[in-house]
Amino acid sequence: MYALQVKSLSKQIDGKQILSDINFAVPQGEILALVGPNGAGKTTTLKCIMNAVPRDSGEVIVFDRPFDASLKIDIAFVTEDRRVxxxxxxxxxxxxYKTLYPSWNDQFFKNFLSKYGFNLEQEMQKLSRGQKTIILSILALATGAKLIIMDEPTQHLDPASRYELIHLIKQYVNEMGGTILLSSHEIFELEEYATSFAIIKNGRILYTDTIDDAKHKHRIVRLNENIRNARIVAVMEDEILLRTQEDIGEYPRLNQIIVGYLKSAEEGSIVSDMQVPNE
Amino acid sequence: MGNYADFSKRLSKMEVYIQKELKEKTGRLVFLTLLLLIPSLFIKTIAILFLSASLLAYDIRHKNAELLYLLPFSKKELYLYNLIFLTILVVTTSVINQIFIETDMYSRLIFMLNSLTLLLSICGITMLFSGLGRDGFGWAIFMVILDAILGGLGSSDIHAFNFNPYSLISFTHQGNAVLSFLTSCAICLLSYLIFIRKGGEN
Known part of the structure; x- marks a missing residue:
């Protein structure tokens, strides 16, 4: 079952096409990372899912129901700019949050409040960006929402806090059965917590798959190696990222696949291996 | 039981919204509420103009409304909570006004109706243009001035040679209290429908 399905989502702002035919799905109990460079359309996609930015066309299905505002009690959101x-x-x-989210977990929230030494009297706008990231993430995780959307969750965090937040995200999915959709351009840490990913550039999804399957479907070979039954995704310095299941070269790392697709000359073509089921 | 639980839930959500507005905009809300206590429709018009532009319309103009849209509020709820909060402020201050004025009950009710007419029109116009992505405050000022000019032309007396039918429904002139109130309700309803339609809700 999918926690979230985004189908043919498009959005224009001031005449500029920001999102074009976005399709991806987040299976329940998984962490999908939406990765791409700045300005790729990650934040707009996330806001369109919540209808904070009205979409021009396309469909958003949350837990098998077309999105409507009543479903927001099951979705928590952490914004990229940490505005309060x-x-x-x-x-x-x-x-x-306690009033708005019926599944609010008071114990969870209070435990983290004391752990991080936050004081309820503190004014939110006076907290540092890192502190806001932590407190807004803890508020989101404490909502008990079945789906949490986090825009660049580890940005502005010191290494210890980043480690802690990644641990919390994994705990929320593995122990509480939640689902997370997050955006990130920090591709080197994704493998630590994400289970699947979607690469977005210029408002288009270039590739989406689970991390394990993506690695099995691609190989990295040297420039002088013999290539057969493979599609070249990108040439990266002295290596080539191939799409093949032939036993050649080496399995790529996730960051190599992401960089390969972002560099790909065929960035206009959409390659999706995670099927979005048709209703 | 289900209806009561639903009503209670909506009331709690409205309380969350109103508390957020009160804490976020305390200074200007106190000042404008004090202005509303002055028993003059002209002052009331100015106070309502600024009040309408200070709540949800302000958040939309300054891109803060997104924070509300990302919480479990629908745009319909936000519009209604905004209107209810403003109505509470206007009605409460109008009642307080009337306590200190020696007049009959009919005049008191008409004053209340006049105040509500102003609120529904000005709030409606502000939210209408905010929903369309325009400057709600600027357009509300323009429409108030335009309405005052158009409503002030001629006479609202139906038998007069220079009878101006618009003066009957004008929200600033209010030649006919009931007709202008009904027109204001229509403006507000139109604004509500456009606001939610443009916001991507059915």
Whole structure:
């Protein structure tokens, strides 16, 4: 079962095509990372899913139901800019989230509050960007929502906090059965926590698959190696990323696949191996 | 039981929204509420103009509304909570006004109706243009001035030679309290429908 399916999502802003026919799906209980360079359309995609930015066309299915605002009690969102309401204290946020999300986990929230030494009287806007990242992530995880959308969750975090947050994300999925869709351009850490990924560039999905399957479907070979029954995805310095299941070369790392597709001359073609089921 | 639970849930959500507005915009809300206490429709018009532009319309203009849209609020709910909050402020201050004025019950009700007419029109116009992605505050000022000019032409007396039918429904002139109130309700309803349609909700 899919927690989220995005079908043919398109969006224009001020006459510019920001998203074009975006398709991907997040299976329940998994972590899908939407990866791509700055300005690729990651944040707009995430906001369109929540209808914070109205979509021009396309469909968003959440837990097998077409998206509507009543489903938002099962979806928590952490914004990229970590913007917060002015003059609101942490206690106001706590009360707000506790009221708005029926599955709120008070114990979870309070445990982390004391662990990080946060004070409920603290004004949210006066926290550092890193502190806001942590507190907004903890608020999202404490909602008990079945799907959490996080825009660049590890940005602005020191290594210890980053490690802690990645641990929390994995715990939320593995122990609480939740699903996470996150965006990131930090491709080197993705393998630590993501189970699948979608590469986005210029508002188009170039490739989407599980990490394991993507590695099995690609090989890295040297420039002078003999290539047969393979499609060249990209030439990267003295190596070539191939799409093949022939037993040649080496299995690529995730970051090599991502960089390969981003560099690909065929970036206009959409390659999707995670099927989005038709209703 | 189900209906009661649903109503109670909506009430709690509205409380969350109103508390957020009160804490975020305390200074200007206090100042404008004090202005509303002055028993003059002209002052009330100015106060409502600024109040309407200070709540949800302000958040939309400053791209803060996205924070609300990412929480479990629908755009319909936000529009209605915004309108209910403004109505509470306008009605409460109008009641307080009237306590200190010696007049009959009919005049008191008409004053209340006049205040509500102003609110529904101005809030409706502000939200209508905000929903269309325009400057709701700027357009509301323009429409108030335009309405005052058009409504002030001629007479609202149906037998007068210079009878101006628009003055009957004008929300600033209010030649006929009931007709202008009904027109304001229509403006507000239109604004609601456009706001939710443009916001991607059915």
């Amino acid at each position: 309401f002015d003059n609101l204290r942490l206690e106001d946020y706590y009360n707000m």
